Amino acid sequence: xxxxxxxxxxxxxxxxxxxxxxxxxxxxxxxxxxxxxxxxxxxxxxxxxxxxxxxxxxxxxxxxxxxxxxxxxxxxxxxxxxxxxxxxxxxxxxxxxxxxxxxxxxxxxxxx
Amino acid sequence: xxxxxxxxxxxxxxxxxxxxxxxxxxxxxxxxxxxxxxxxxxxxxxxxxxxxxxxxxxxxxxxxxxxxxxxxxxxxxxxxxxxxxxxxxxxxxxxxxxxxxxxxxxxxxxxxxxx
Numbered sequence: 001x002x003x004x005x006x007x008x009x010x011x012x013x014x015x016x017x018x019x020x021x022x023x024x025x026x027x028x029x030x031x032x033x034x035x036x037x038x039x040x041x042x043x044x045x046x047x048x049x050x051x052x053x054x055x056x057x058x059x060x061x062x063x064x065x066x067x068x069x070x071x072x073x074x075x076x077x078x079x080x081x082x083x084x085x086x087x088x089x090x091x092x093x094x095x096x097x098x099x100x101x102x103x104x105x106x107x108x109x110x111x112x
Numbered sequence: 113x114x115x116x117x118x119x120x121x122x123x124x125x126x127x128x129x130x131x132x133x134x135x136x137x138x139x140x141x142x143x144x145x146x147x148x149x150x151x152x153x154x155x156x157x158x159x160x161x162x163x164x165x166x167x168x169x170x171x172x173x174x175x176x177x178x179x180x181x182x183x184x185x186x187x188x189x190x191x192x193x194x195x196x197x198x199x200x201x202x203x204x205x206x207x208x209x210x211x212x213x214x215x216x217x218x219x220x221x222x223x224x225x226x227x
Contacts, residue, residue: 033214040121042202042217043156058214090155097214098144098206103156 002026004104006091012110013081021076021107023091031094032074033101036060036087043090049074050097081111114139116205118218125193126226133188133221135177135203145186146204146215147177156202162186173197195227 007022025032033048035058045058049068063085065077074093078085088108092101119134137143147159160171167179177188186203203218 035217040219042116042219044217045214048214092156098208100146100158100161101215102158103148105155 004091004093004102006089006104006107008107009105010108012112013078014112015081015083017081019078019081021078021089021091021109023074023076023104024072025074025091025093025102026072027093027102028071029093029095029102030071031096031099031101032068033058033092034064034066034074034076035090035092036085037090037106038087046076046089048097078109083111085109086111114143114205114207114216116203116216116218118201118203118221120221121219122222122224124224124226127195128192129225131188131190131193131197131223133201133203133223135186135188135218137184137186137203137205137216139184139205139207142208144206144208145177145179146206147171147175147186147188148202148204148217150200150202150220152199159188159201193223193225195225197223198225199223 004025030051034046035043044060047066049055090106091104094101115138117136145162148156149159150156162169162179170176200220200222202220206215
């Protein structure tokens, strides 16, 4: 049981480049979410999904896209990277939005 | 709208000192409450949670928290901290109605325990 996995662990991008952060879980959780963590701001929700085929925006969705084609996978796409997107990104999953969330190890992204 | 406030941004203690980290939330209905811990370089892990019942909840590693509904508070406590408790601690709240927003985190409290 691997829990929540994320790849890559580190990434450096140039402004304007695009990329996809991968997230997978093997706990059969319906609810998955993406957060960004910035110093002094805690975790802020980017996008979330309540099940395959269903996604919605969180608090800071601009510049990011998501899709959920399977229960296991929930990739986060940066469309055109900007320096303001330099952050640590965490994926999480849970049985529902009301339950405790299990977090992945994070991806540290730097946009130059 | 729900929100979480953690008043202490950085707490420095010596080993064996007692710890209390404040957490206040705003939400007009019933809530689920969580404390997560993030050790240096690691992902967030659940310390404890409150859904209902006894307002004094015990978590892992000797931590406990008390839900005081009248004060909208969910403070984290530990009677005697260790150097290994050095980490960042996050309080989080989730309203229980179907229309409630998703899990909302506080800004975090960095705890440094001096040996």
